[in-house]
Amino acid sequence: MIILGIESSCDETSVAIMKDGAILSSLTHSQEEHSLYGGVVPEVASRAHLEKIDILTKRVIKDCNLTIDQLDLIAVTDSPGLAGALLVGVSFALGLHTAYGIPVTGVNHLEGHICSLFIEHPDIPTPFLSLLASGGHTAIYRYESYGNCRCLGQTVDDAAGEAFDKVGKLLGFPYPAGRAIEEEAGKEEKTGTTDERENKKEKIKFPIARLSSPDSLDFSFSGLKTAVKNFISSNSGQYIKENRPQICGAFQKAVVGSLVNNLHQASRSCGIKTIALGGGVACNGYLKNELIKNFGADNVFFPSPKFCTDNGAMIAMAGLKMYNASKTRFPNMDPARGIS
Ligand code: KG4
Ligand code: ZN
Secondary structure (H helix, E strand, O other): EEEEEEEOOOOEEEEEEEEEOEEEEEEEEEEEHHOOOOOOHHHHHHHHHHHHHHHHHHHHHHHHHHHHHHHHHEEEEEEOOOOOHHHHHHHHHHHHHHOOOOOEEEEHHHHHHHHHHHOOOOOOOOEEEEEEEOOOOEEEEEEEOOEEEEEEEEEOOOOHHHHHHHHHHHHHOOOOOOHHHHHHHHHHHHHHOOHHHHHOOOHHHOOOOOOOOOOOEEEOHHHHHHHHHHHHHHHHHHHHHOHHHHHHHHHHHHHHHHHHHHHHHHHHHOOOOOOOEEEEEEEEHHHHHHHHHHOOOOHHHOOHHHHHHHOOHHHHHHHHHHOOOOOOOOOOOOOOOOOO
């Protein structure tokens, strides 16, 4: 079974070829032009997808020594995402479907992130709790099998990655800022004496949001962003510059603390110990270490960074799961569709 996966929902144009569940080749073009604007500009994204999608698809097919008529299925992200960006991928996939008669299925981007785990961990025990933390979404799902996946809690405002990007902007990092914040926080351990570091840590702390219902598994990150903003505006530019690693460390600790707390609560209430990660924030080493500390190395599964951020391989994997469950569907673009 050879599947071409196509992803173009936001600012990555990505295609991959999967054969019988194994990725043969995967190519991603990340649109760096958005860093000029501090966030993704939808019109710029659509144009950049248009420029790359054809070239990348031809290359990935050639890399695998295949011809287009050998494809058994095209899996394309049709929801959720930027309308114009989705339109490029979906129109391209439908063009191939019409011209070559290759079957096509629409894939939900969030299901793609959850399924990214199966690329490198096909035998992960089910059911598991999937934490999806990206620039657009933050949610915990209980995953049993394809089509049997329930959302237990999600962000009520900003996504975790969005919080990293917004705080990064306040601290002068280019978009997207997640990785830069993690790197800056890493410098914290290398500055001053142990006492000085502890002293600074005591002074710089940000709150973890608690939602009104104690049973809620929802997240909120907008208050944390405001807390960092207020901290920056109430201290001198010099102080902020000198303490940037500590600020990044305290912010990262608050985001990760919130993710870990909710996973603990979900794990207790569902009686599930296996934790799977997905989405760009799953690249974060501090998050992975904290989860391993809390749940044990044998219970925590995460994809390689190239399969955490948006990629065509995860869409091919979701396409395979859909095919195996007889749940493929004709692409139906919807910028706002969640997981039903
Ligand atoms: O999954 P993704 O590529 O796109 C969406 O579907 O949104 O995730 C991108 C997000 C960005 O917000 C980026 O800042 C964040 O993932 N990210 C990170 C790290 N690497 C990427 N956040 C925290 N730590 C990282 N190392
Ligand atoms: Zn994504």
